[in-house]
Amino acid sequence: MTESTTTPDTADRAPLGDLAALVGEEPTVRAVVSRAPSVAVPEAARAIFVAGLAGVTTRRPILVAVPTRAEAERLSRDLQQFLPALDVEELPAWETLPFERVSPSLETMSRRARVLWRLRAGVPPAVVVAPVRALVQRLGPHVEEVEPVVVRRGDQIDRDALVARLVAMGYRREYQVEARGEVAVRGSIVDVYPATDDHPVRIDLWGDEVDRLSAFAVVDQRSTDDIDAAIIFPARELLPTDEVRERARQLLRTQPWGAEAWERLADGVTFDGMESWLPW
Incomplete structure (x- = not known):
């Protein structure tokens, strides 16, 4: 998760947010607020219905359980048309079968850690969408103690201590960062690919001070946009504590x-x- 200096003020506005506000006055939405035992909502209207509900209730988060991960991904994408992206989180289920000796993807495990951290840290999203399997999935030990690594420009950071902490969080040290869950060190530069992000982050140190923080491209390893902060979540749910x-x-x-x-x-x-x- 990164915070960019170039993001315009309107970036947090959902394209169809005004429509969700209108739906909030509908009798069906009000029935849910009044704790009606059940209401019928067509599948095509689920996203705008949930967004409208989020606008008229102070309960946080609203948990939406769906049968499959594909439905959770679709509903999450649709909700982001009506709500700011940070107000919508998907709690993914593992892609692996029970007792299958294969790890889930690093992105899946890290996104689960992010959702649980947001719920515990007092910054819950408005809506959490989860397939049923995700809700019954066993959690790793000490999940309630998980804290992300937060790096901001101007911070004082010990390079070796930072890398050691990332490795302890399940990140794999490599010569060059090319995939999620990897970290690399080149002199005073630490490259890390947060498992929840779409691009890697470059931490450029001047001594122990973060002189520059930027995203960079995997293909040519060149820095692209400067960012204000990077929030790096664990890459695994089971850590060797x-x-x-x-x-x-x-x-x-x-x-x-x-x-x-x-x-x-x-x-x-x-x-x-x-x-x-x-x-x-």
Whole structure:
């Protein structure tokens, strides 16, 4: 998540926001506010109905549960026509099957962490859209303690400490950043691709001070737009914290059938499929 200096004041305005305000006076919307047990809303009208409801109620967030991830993605996109983008969050479900030894995508895990952080930090979105699987998905340990790394121009930052923290949050150190969840260091420059963002971020240090903060292109590695701040969320839901490592050591003694995974977790190693061991 980045904050840009070049974003115009109108960027937060939804294209069809005025229509949502008109729908807020409809009897069906008012019935929901009055806690009617059920109302019927055609599928094509769901986005404007939810946006209208968000405009007339102070309850935050409004949770919209849908059957599938495809429906959640579609409804989230539609809602952003009626509400500012920051007022709409999708809580994605894992793409993996239960006990499948494959990790969900880094973007999925990081977006889940962002939604949960916003709910806990007192900056909830107006609407959270979630497929049913996302609502019943097991959460990682200490999810309520997750904090993003926030970097702003002018901040005093220790380069090595920043990189170490990003690696502890599940980011993979590489020679050059090319994909989400990667971090690279070149002298006084730290490149990181936040798992929730559409572009990587370059942190240019002068000593310990953030001299410049910018987005850059993966293709040619050139800086593009300057930004005010970067908010970097963990790239994984299961992190090798001290408690997780101690639990893995206990499982080594009591559940030897999973020794290979327990040993890697006990050593603090990040590996593909580690999230599938959450039930233990």
